[in-house]
Amino acid sequence: MITEKDAIALINLAESLEINVFIDGGWGVDALLGEQTREHQDIDLFVEERQAARFIHALHQQGFKERTEAYSTPNHIVFADADRRTVDLHLFNYDADGCIVFEGETYPADTFSGEGYIGKKKVSCIPPQAQVAFHTGYAFDDNDIRDVLALCRRFHLSVPNEYLPYAD
Known part of the structure; x- marks a missing residue:
């Protein structure tokens, strides 16, 4: 399990090496929400x-x-x-236009433009709209449902069709 203290320590480690990290996954969602909503088995960086x-x-x-x-x-x-x-480390590159290239897919340059907080630590993360989009198109679990619905509520986003049966 990665606690809030662990997450902050890993981000501080990267920053001490002048390495930019962008938070995704459950901790990325919680950073956007500004609070820890559940336990996290890992951190996606x-x-x-x-x-x-x-x-x-x-x-x-x-x-x-x-x-x-x-x-x-x-x-x-x-x-x-x-x-x-556990640390899930995702390695990416920037293309000539500043877009993000990860595993052969190209994403808009603003994919890492989100900001949030883990505890009192300000972090860079995937913005809410992209987080919701990245939670579609696969067999999701209860954590995904909670994360997507919480983001949609907080940021007034449309609930993706596949999550509608779980919406209030």
Whole structure:
């Protein structure tokens, strides 16, 4: 489990190395909401590929080791430590137009323009509209339902069709 304290420590670690990290997943949702709404098994961090080696070295120094998962790819690397804290590291690049390229897909330059808070720590994250969009098109679970509905309520977004049966 990644606690608020763990999340902040990992972000501070990256910042101490002058590495920009962008928060996605459950912690990204909670950052946008400004509060922790549930326990998190991991933290999803996006790091520019050119900065990845330094961040991975720092993770190793903190006791994190690479762990292969069914969803692991060269650009989606999972790390865990002895306390079973897990970091899902997503490596991306910018193209010539400033758009984000991740695993062969190109995303708008503003994909990392969200801001939120983990505790009192201001963080960069995926904005609400993109978070909701990224939660569609796959078999979602109860956490996804809670996250999407909370974002839609807070930011006055339309609930995606596949989540409508779960909306109030």
